Amino acid sequence: MQRFIAPAVLAIAVVLGGCQASTPAMPTPVHGYVTDMKAFDAFIATRPTPDQFRTTYPDVQLMLPGTVSTMEYRSNNSRYYAELDKDGRITGGRFS
Numbered sequence: 001m002q003r004f005i006a007p008a009v010l011a012i013a014v015v016l017g018g019c020q021a022s023t024p025a026m027p028t029p030v031h032g033y034v035t036d037m038k039a040f041d042a043f044i045a046t047r048p049t050p051d052q053f054r055t056t057y058p059d060v061q062l063m064l065p066g067t068v069s070t071m072e073y074r075s076n077n078s079r080y081y082a083e084l085d086k087d088g089r090i091t092g093g094r095f096s
Contacts, residue, residue, distance in 0.1 A: 027056045034060060034077035034095070047089040050082070 027043060034040045034057065043056060053062050061079040063069055069079070074096060082093040 029055065030057055032059055034080075044090060044092060047085070047091060049089055053080075053082070053090055 030036075030039075040057075048056070050062060050064060053060075057080075059078070061069075063079060063081045065082075065084060077095045080093055080095055082090045085091045
């Protein structure tokens with residue numbers, strides 16, 4: 001009977017260890033305007049929330065649907081007009 005206790009405890013530990021949810025790592029903030037489009041597109045592909053976007057790209061002005069802005073033309077990727085899904089996550093957009 002005692003020889004079955006150690007394997008049983010080990011099996012339970014393995015099963016319970018696999019049930020733990022890991023917290024996804026927050027991306028490192030990118031200061032300045034967007035210059036690495038490949039990294040930016042990969043970030044947008046994760047469907048971030050507007051708060052996650054602002055945390056990751058604090059120097060980029062995020063324009064959500066319905067937000068009023070000035071009409072100046074920007075060519076430095078400093079203003080991003082986001083498209084949102086039904087859950088309010090960013091699925092794409094454009095710079096201007």
